[in-house]
Amino acid sequence: MTSLIREDVQQLIAMKNQENPVVSLYLNLNRPQQRNSELNSLLHSSMQEISADDRLNDDQKKSLQALSRQIHDALHDKIRLQPGGEMLAVFADTSGLWKELRLPASVANSQVHIGFSPYTRPLTALKNVFTRYGVLIADSREARVFTMYQGDREARHDVMISDEVPDQVRVKASMTSGGQVMAGLGDQRIQRHIQDHVQRHLKNTADQAFAIFKKAGFDRLLLASTDEQVLSSLYRHLHSYLQQRCITEFKAEPREETEVLREKASNAIQAWESAQAMQRVDQLMEEYESGGLAVLGVESVLQAINFGQVHTLVLGNDFQEKGFVCDQDRTFSSSRQTCPICGEAMRQTDDLAEDMIEAVIVHNGEVEHAPDAHEGFRPYGVGAFLRFLM
Numbered sequence: 001m002t003s004l005i006r007e008d009v010q011q012l013i014a015m016k017n018q019e020n021p022v023v024s025l026y027l028n029l030n031r032p033q034q035r036n037s038e039l040n041s042l043l044h045s046s047m048q049e050i051s052a053d054d055r056l057n058d059d060q061k062k063s064l065q066a067l068s069r070q071i072h073d074a075l076h077d078k079i080r081l082q083p084g085g086e087m088l089a090v091f092a093d094t095s096g097l098w099k100e101l102r103l104p105a106s107v108a109n110s111q112v113h114i115g116f117s118p119y120t121r122p123l124t125a126l127k128n129v130f131t132r133y134g135v136l137i138a139d140s141r142e143a144r145v146f147t148m149y150q151g152d153r154e155a156r157h158d159v160m161i162s163d164e165v166p167d168q169v170r171v172k173a174s175m176t177s178g179g180q181v182m183a184g185l186g187d188q189r190i191q192r193h194i195q196d197h198v199q200r201h202l203k204n205t206a207d208q209a210f211a212i213f214k215k216a217g218f219d220r221l222l223l224a225s226t227d228e229q230v231l232s233s234l235y236r237h238l239h240s241y242l243q244q245r246c247i248t249e250f251k252a253e254p255r256e257e258t259e260v261l262r263e264k265a266s267n268a269i270q271a272w273e274s275a276q277a278m279q280r281v282d283q284l285m286e287e288y289e290s291g292g293l294a295v296l297g298v299e300s301v302l303q304a305i306n307f308g309q310v311h312t313l314v315l316g317n318d319f320q321e322k323g324f325v326c327d328q329d330r331t332f333s334s335s336r337q338t339c340p341i342c343g344e345a346m347r348q349t350d351d352l353a354e355d356m357i358e359a360v361i362v363h364n365g366e367v368e369h370a371p372d373a374h375e376g377f378r379p380y381g382v383g384a385f386l387r388f389l390m
């Protein structure tokens with residue numbers, strides 16, 4: 001998560017349970033033709049939600065409805081100019097709070113929420129979403145480089161690289177024109193001559209990829225070719241900064257449609273990320289089993305959150321537990337009790353996950369999601385890497 005966004009998220013989380021109700025609206029701008037109809041339907045559902053909400057008195061309902069219309073009107077013109085592949089999030093309340101965030105479109109679907117806290121759960125999964133990928137596709141005479149975000153529809157900084165690489169026949173004609181070259185040796189020289197050009201092309205490709213890296217920056221790099229030799233030579237030509245960022249490879253050619261290349265890259269990223277997530281959970285379990293900096297299961301995790309030990313919260317996708325929270329001190333318990341810090345009664349909740357995520361993010365921790373496929377982790381449902389042991 002970029003630090004700028006993290007600050008915004010922390011600020012929003014800090015505004016929990018305030019006096020004035022908040023409208024939280026997420027508008028996905030992926031489909032330009034449908035932006036306005038989506039906005040209208042969000043306004044509609046927000047109106048419905050407001051009138052059905054029995055926590056609100058009539059005055060609050062009236063001012064929230066006015067606020068919803070105000071959000072609608074403010075976004076109506078703005079979203080026509082907004083680039084695709086983005087998401088616009090607005091958090092507003094009746095006392096003048098107005099916060100807009102521009103996020104990658106893959107964060108969430110369009111949605112609106114009314115409540116006494118900003119609805120921030122979609123923001124907590126931002127870590128992978130803000131990873132920028134470089135994609136480098138090459139064959140022996142052409143190459144293409146672009147950058148992308150996962151789930152984003154755009155290929156940015158898209159560059160096609162074409163180098164003069166002679167083919168077998170033309171080289172043969174030019175090198176044997178004096179009639180000096182003998183058959184066997186000549187073929188070897190021709191091969192070497194072509195290889196020189198191919199290597200120069202791959203070196204040029206690597207240089208241009210590095211130039212784009214310096215200009216645009218990307219966190220991870222994917223290499224693609226249908227030729228294994230091209231792939232391994234290309235890797236050797238890459239600057240060590242880029243080598244370190246290489247995560248995976250896939251099969252593709254530079255002249256394929258942008259949409260097809262993005263799709264292939266996106267699939268390769270997904271496969272890599274789920275393999276990473278599996279490994280990460282393996283690591284958590286090993287750490288736990290060896291008595292290291294890890295806990296598993298809801299009781300231990302809640303205790304670790306209470307003591308501020310959690311570095312990374314690892315959540316199973318279907319983790320849902322009832323429990324008790326003190327909103328003031330962000331302390332947790334799975335059974336009814338008074339808050340160990342302030343001594344007040346704790347609030348009951350049907351889904352601890354959201355409060356747990358917030359507590360961890362507020363303390364500069366991270367949240368990761370465990371893949372469903374990890375069978376060892378599943379019975380625990382939740383776990384955490386710790387900063388320190390008690």
Ligand SMILES: [Zn+2]
Pocket residue numbers: 326327328329330331339340341342343344
């Ligand atoms: Zn308390």
